[in-house]
Amino acid sequence: MTRLCTTKHLLMVNGQYPGPTIAIHEGGDNVEINVKNRIAQNTTLHWHGVKQLRTGWADGPAYVTQCPIRGGQSYTYKFTVTGQRGTLLWHAHYAWQRASVYGAFIIYPRIPYPFSHQIQAEIPIIFGEWWNADPTEVENTMMLTGGPDSSNAYTINGLPGPLYPCSNQDTCIQTVEYGKTYMLRIINAALADELFFAIAEHTLTVVEVDAVYTKPFAPTSIMIAPGQTTTVLMTANQVPDFTGMFVMVARHYLTSVFPFNNSTTIGFLRYKNVRTWKGKAPFDPSSLKLLNLPAMEDTTFSTKFSDKIKSLASPQYPCNVPKTIDKRVITTISLNIQDCPENKTCLGYKGKSFFASMNNQSFVRPSISILESYYKNLTTSSFSSDFPEKPPNNFDYTGGDPLTQNMNTKFGTKLIVVPYGTNIEVVLQDTSLVNLENHPIHVHGHNFFIVGSGFGNFNEAKDPKRYNLVDPPERNTVAVPSGGWAAIRIKADNPGVWFVHLSP
DSSP states (O other), rough: OEEEOOOOOOOOTBSSSSSSOOEEEEEEEEEEEEEESSSSSSOOOEEOOOOTTTTTGGGGBTTTBBOOBBOEEEEEEEEEEEEEOOOEEEOSSSSGGGTEEEEEEEEEESSSSOOOOOOOEEEEEEEEEEOOOOHHHHHHHHHHHHHHHHHSSSEETTBBTTTTTTOOSSOOEEEEEEEEEEEEEEEEOOOOOHHHHHHHOOEEEEEEETEEEEEEEEESEEEEEETTTEEEEOOOOOOTTOOOOEEEEEEEOOOOOSOOOEEEEEEEEEETTSSOOOOOOOOGGSSSTTSSOOOOOOOHHHHHHHHHOOEEEEEEEOOOOOSSEEEOOOOEEEEEEEEEOOOOOSSSGGGGGEEEETTEEEEEOSSSHHHHHHHHHHSSSSOOOOOSSSSSSSSSSTTOOOOTTTOOOOEOOOOOOTTEEEEEEEEEOOOOOOOOOOOEEESSSSEEEEEEEEEOOOOOOGGGOOOSSSSSOSSSSEOOOTEEEEEEEEEEOOOSSOEEEEEE
């Protein structure tokens, strides 16, 4: 495949990039997907946001719910989708294969939508990232340096757009008709970057996030974290200029000091039958009307946007947030500076390396899937049920010196084990180790409710008093604020082994 003047081999599913859309209906559709691995490396697929009720072995994360699919072998994922409807995604869940192996997973409702707009058509908007280099080699370099090279481009439906080299023809253009309303199913399949998205001079009405209906609200742009989905309604009610087009634009929401992709991907809405202009799409950045798009470091906009998302909380679609809890877990999310082991080369800060951690624990993949070990009652020392439920050391998590306070992480495969039916609250606390950063965290097998969030250090005595227990957003992926915290509540009513990790 050729992009940005570069031709390279690309991992794809059925020869498609992005991969094929999987579309089903709520209310018990049985899904059966046979995956044939035709590459030399291992692989798995994950159905991001599907709850996998009683089918944990179909969830996908390697060595957690299944052993990976080896080269030349196949595996059939079988599951039933009940009680869910809306926009989700699927992607590879082994190493960095998800850089190009991803696609939309749509669950259509069997009853009308809870909004009155007449939908003319659906428009998929899937964000991704493009590396000129092989993402596997980028990942291997990251293991030495502790920080990956940033991608070379962002993409909309696999196309970078005309602001990148050699990309005038690789531009996403969606045709709309004046006066009609369209449903945009927006998916962030980027590896780690939160993105702002807007359409020039148009308003986007948010009606669903992570396949859960919301109270409608109409921002001029959105912020979407990796692994999140946002479904919006857009009415084509503007008068275009001589081109007949309006720009669609996405770029990075910046919260990190690490090298990042500061470029912008654009596509176009083309109004049907407005004019008969035959020229190329405009590509001069100075001519593009990006007035709807927030600044790259606009944390105020990101916070206000997230705060506006509320569950629909109607009789037909109630908000079943746990009002009380049986257990509260507080976990820091950090990027630790790690001393370099003897006889190894580390190319990170001061000859060290970086490792991500939760409560100073970095996850180590076991040699056999945890779910299989449990199901077969295998005696193993490769994992334990003693994940720390509070930070091992109390300090100023978000205000200390990012380098002198840093500590080496510990390595292991530690689990939290809870009885069926437990109401558990997890407080996700960002830290300033290395740098403050927004963290998208995904929970497998369950939705959760974001009952509270804030900046600074979580105060266990004061902050729960201002939780939203009426209509908090229900999601499967939360963007933990940079320099702050987010509290989520989960009803542990789906037996299995479920991964909690940086999304997607």
